[in-house]
Amino acid sequence: MGIFDNIKKSLGGRNKKEHIPPYYDIVCPFCFKKYSPKEVVFRAAHAEEDDEEFFLKEDRLLNEYRSKFNLAPLPDMEAIIEDLDRIPEESKKYADGVLVQIIDKHGIATNKRLCPKCHNELPITAGKFPSNIISIVGASQVGKSVYMTSLIHTLQNFTAYNFDAACLPVSVDVSKKFRESYEEPLYDRGVLFDPTQKEVRQEPLMFQFKFKNENKPPVTLVFFDVAGEGMIDQDYMDIFATHIKNSAGILFLVDPLQIRTIRNKIDIKKGEDSGEFASKYDEPREVIISLFENFIGHQEKGKTDIPTAVVLTKSDMLRILSEDEYIKENSNIFYNVNHKNTFNLTEFENIDGEVKRFLEKVDRAFTDALEVHFKDRAFFAVSALGSNPIDRRVQGIVSPVRVDEPFLWLLYKLGYIEGSRSK
Structure with missing residues (x-):
């Protein structure tokens, strides 16, 4: 049942004499x-x-x-x-x-x-519409900060227009922080961020994806710039367990280099010896174990029904594998897709099937763990930059590939937008 069905049901179930609506x-x-x-x-x-x-x-x-x-x-x-x-x-x-x-x-x-629990001032829309929070999770070095920046930039400048909406920060402070700390360094200067340190605990960045149609409720986007190490650190994870538990959707980011099979095939020249390079990456399964210990294990039958988009990041790097049996040179993964007015189910089913098959080949234990613990999941591949940076700098201009597709799938699952098939 979508959001609009819930609204109609709530309106229909009220006593007409009651002066306070639902x-x-x-x-x-x-x-x-x-x-x-x-x-x-x-x-x-x-x-x-x-x-x-x-x-x-x-x-x-x-x-x-x-x-x-x-x-x-x-x-x-x-x-x-x-x-x-x-x-x-x-x-x-x-x-x-x-x-x-x-x-x-x-x-x-x-x-x-x-809020009665923390005394922060609530958004104007709080309580008027469903509170839909999108969580971004993933291990260290997966590129959460870069993906978050690329996603919000894309939503603001392209996706919102395609769906007759606007994506706006909830306050001047959020707007200034996003622009100065994220958007300008990446898009204007082509500089990658330093890895988020778990000692630096930052307040969430909040945006609203608001439709011009007043009958459609807005979507509140809440993004934590969480240090990846925190995803496998018990004390740190406790702070964010409630955040994930009460999310409406999850963006589960997976870096190809987290997968040992891929690391052994991709030669990235960063001036570091392979042993040191490999030690930086936590296995995707470890993030699932952490989520299970702190959240999923307390759910019915040890599964969560929160829609989860499994997002393979840095997809441009996979071109190196096009000569192998893992992926084809003309793969959908390497081509951007514009969803406009509706979510293109044909494109989604193609990318979902291709990424799932790829992950099953390179890390079957991970896909098995996803199947055990996540009831509603889909698979995507994105490139936040469009190319592999050198010495932590973007070569050329930032050209994201399919970064908004996982988010749009979550909107589709939550009943905010409709789906259609290619003609």
Whole structure:
């Protein structure tokens, strides 16, 4: 059942006399805890020196959240208004069934709606539509940061137009951070990022994929720039387990060089001896084991039903294998595809089958593990750059290949876009 069917069902099941329309559970895009919109709290829009309830004070929950990302604590802030039952109904404002504003006992309105678990301010759409979070997971050196940058750039500049939508950062701060730390270095200067260190814990980057058709709900994209080593580090993984658990879709990135069979066939000249080079790569199975220990193992029958796109990255490197039995020189993997208005099921089935067969040949243990633990999975191949960088610099211009296809498949699975076949 798609999102629009759920919306119709919810609308149809309500008593017409009830003045508050339906709502959806919120998944906080900061701490990823899940709760009802009725549980949100508000931050006062003012402080009162003669009222203890409205003193400026430390926000302990917010500072605890910030400490997890090695961020400095914030100074004293306006009070948190928690007991909303004390607020009379005439002092509450609803939008799309969700409480979005209250007037406090001093007669001052506030629309600063906060997560009750971490006290970060929630997006305006929280509770009005399904909270759909897309997770990117993968081991060290898989290229998560580069893929994330290429994907968001492609969504903003090409994909959104093809689906009559817009992809926008949720705040000025996110826009500035993405532009200065990710987009400009890669697209303007052709410089690859240094590997993310697990000691550098960064807040997630949030974007909204919003359709121009007002009847279609927006999709909130939440991307963690997570150090790959964290995917096999127990303490580090605990921080992000809730994030993955409450995701609507997973992008599971796999670097060809993680697979020993491929590493032995591809000669990459980086001035490093092969032993040191090989030791940097964790096997894809180890990421599945980590996910199983922290999340999947607690699900029904040890499987997750979250749609999972298994994404083979750095696909341009596979041209080296075109003389082998593994892959053909005219493979679909090497050619970009534009999905417009609908998700092209013919193209999807071709790439899904080809990448699955390739992975079964080079790492059958990995594909078996995927089959055991992931109910709904599909296979893709992407190149975030279009070519293999030399000395950590892009040669020529960045020319992504099929980077948005796994994301569009997730939108299709979640009922946001329709599928069609090539004529």
